[in-house]
Amino acid sequence: MNALKKQKVFFTRFFVNLFKPLVNNYVNRNIILLIDLIITLIAAKSASFLVATITDTPFNFLKFRWEILVIILVQGICFLLFRSYSGLIRYSNFRDVIKQLQVTTTSVILLMLINFLYALNFGEVITPYAGIVIYGFIAFSFLFIFRLSVKRAYKIIQINKVKAQKAFILGIKPNDISMAEGFISESSEQVEIIGFVNTEEKILRKLIFNLPIYSLEQIKNSSNAPKNIIVSDEKLKELRNSNSDVIPTLLDLKFKIYKLPELQNLAENNKQPSGALKEIKIEDLLQRNPIKLNNEKLFDLYKNKTILVTGAAGSIGSEIVKQVIRFKPKKILLLDQAETPLHELCICLNKFYPEIGYEKIVANVRDKKRLKDVFTTHQPQVVFHGAAYKHVPMMEENPIEALSVNFQGSRNLADLATKHKVENFVFISTDKAVNPTNIMGASKRSAELYIQSLAHKNNHNTTFITTRFGNVLGSNGSVIPHFKKQIRENGPVTVTHPEITRYFMTIDEACQLVLEAGAMGKGGEIFVFDMGSPVKILDLAKHMIRLTGLVPGKDIEIEITGLRPGEKLYEELLADKETTLPTHHEKIMIAQATHEFNETKINLLSNLLELVKTNNADKAIEALHLLVPEYQPASLDEQLKA
Structure with a gap:
C-alpha cells in the first residue's frame, strides 16, 4: 500500500513539474499550436506502427515519410480553421472536447478524400484507410489527454497555493x-x-x-x-x-x-x-421578476429626440439617463443644481457611453428665467422631471423650501414645456402624495394637480404624464444606505416604529416603468406602479444585519426611536376616492382622480404660487390645505386606529 502511495506521489509531482510552465502563465497560442502538431506527429507515427504490425511490414519510427507530412498538414489546416488551440488549456471543458472531436473528424474525412483522389490518379492509396481511422482515434485521445493533464496539473498547483x-x-x-x-x-x-x-x-x-x-x-x-x-x-x-x-x-x-x-x-x-x-444583497431579496418593455414603442418616442432630465445627478435621474441611452436619443440635457454629482455623472457617461451626446446644465428649477434660456437654446422634445426635495422630516422644518422646489419648480417646467411645444412631459411623483400627512407629500400632490390642470387644457400639444411609486432601494437618502452605515458602525440600527411598512422597488425597475409610462400616456393620467407587497422596515433591518453574518438583537441592536414629524406608519399608492384602470403593461395602472378643475381650483393653484414666491410659509400652508384637503398631519394614535 505504501509503495502504491509513493508511486502516486511520484507521478503527481512529475506531471506538475512537466506542465508547470504551461499552467502558471498565459502561454502563447502559437506554442499550443506547435504542441498540438507534435502530438499529431506522434499520433501519425503510432498509427503507422499499428498498421505495419497488422500488415507485417517493416517499420522505422525515426524515418520521416512524406505520407506523415500530408497528415500533419491536413490536421494543421483543421487546427487553424477551428482555432482549437486558442482557448486557455487550464479551463478546458466539454465544449473544448467537442471542438477537438470536430477537428479530428474533419481531418479524417479530408485524409480519406485525398486518399481516394490519389488512388484514382495513381492506382494506389497514400496510406491504408484503416490506418486513417486508427490515426483519428489516437490523435483525438492524445489531444484530449494533453488538455486533461494540463488542467489537472493546474488544479493541483492552485490547491497547493x-x-x-x-x-x-x-x-x-x-x-x-x-x-x-x-x-x-x-x-x-x-x-x-x-x-x-x-x-x-x-x-x-x-x-x-x-x-x-x-x-x-x-x-x-x-x-x-x-x-x-x-x-x-x-x-x-x-x-x-x-x-x-x-x-x-x-x-x-x-x-x-x-x-x-x-x-x-x-x-x-x-x-x-x-x-x-x-x-x-438586500436588493436580491426584494426584487421582483424582470420587466418586459415595449421597446418598439419606446424607440419611436425617444429615438433622435432631445431629452431633458431634471435632477439628472440624483439616483433616479441618473438611472433614467442611462436607460434612455439605449433608445438612441439625439441629445440628453442633464440639469441639476448639484455641481459635484453632475460632474461625476458626466465622468461615468464619458467612460461607458462615449457615443452619446449630452449637455451638462447647472440650474435650479425655481429659477424660471434660467430654465427659459435652457428651453430656448436646446428645444427639448421630451422632459423627465425628477428634481425634488424628498426628505420628509427636513421638509417639515422647511415647508416653504419644499413648496418652492416641488410645486413652484414643477410649475415653471410645465409652463415652459407648453410654451416650447414639448411633446411629452413626465412628472415623477411619489406615493407620499396620496392622502399626505407631511409637507413633502402635499407639495408633490399640489404639483400633480397643477400638471393635471394643464393636461385638461386644449391650447397646447404637450402630453402631460404623472408617475407615482414608492421607495426606491439604494436611492440617495433611502433607508438602505442609512442601515448599511449603522451596521458598519456596529449599531444600533434605528427603526422609527415596529409596525412601520413601506413599498419598495429597485432603481432600474422604477426607471424602466417611468420610460414605459411615458410612452403609453395620452395626457393627464397618473400612472401607479405595482409595488408588490409592503415590507416591514423592522424585517428589512433584520435581513440586512443577517446578510453581514451578524445576529439581530445579539451582535447588532435594533432601537425603536418613534415616528418622525410628518412620517406615515403605512403608505398608500391611491387616494381614497381614486380607482385604477389596467393598462397593457401588467405592472402599470392608471389612477382615475375625481378632481374637477373649475375656476376655484385654478385660483387656489395661482394663490399658492404667489404665497410661495413671497416666502409666506403660514399662509402658503393654509392655501395648501384648501388645495389639497386630504392633507391632514396625523398623530401615531390616529394612524394606528386607521
Missing part, C-alpha cells in the same frame, strides 16, 4: 445541477462543491455527481458543515416569489449566500462560474 472554499449548491432542480456541473467542469480553484441542499419536500435520490444531497434540517444540525452556499439567480427568484423562508433560515444560521447569474449570461460574458459569484 490557495485552499478552495467548500460550498453547497442550493436546490436539486435541473438548473441547480447545471450550475454545479459548471463549477465541477471548470475545476474552480476558489470553490469546491461538496453537496446539494434540497429545498423540496421529498428527496428522490441520494447522490448527484457522487455528491450527497442534504436536507435543510441536516445542515441546521451539523456543526461541521461549511457556511457557504451558492444559489442561482433563477432559484432566488423562485424562492422570492413563493415567499419561502429558506433564505432567512440560512441567514439565521450565519451562512454566506452567493448568487450566480443565469447560465446564459455567464456564457455571453465568457466568465468562469467562480468569477461571477457575488454575495447576495
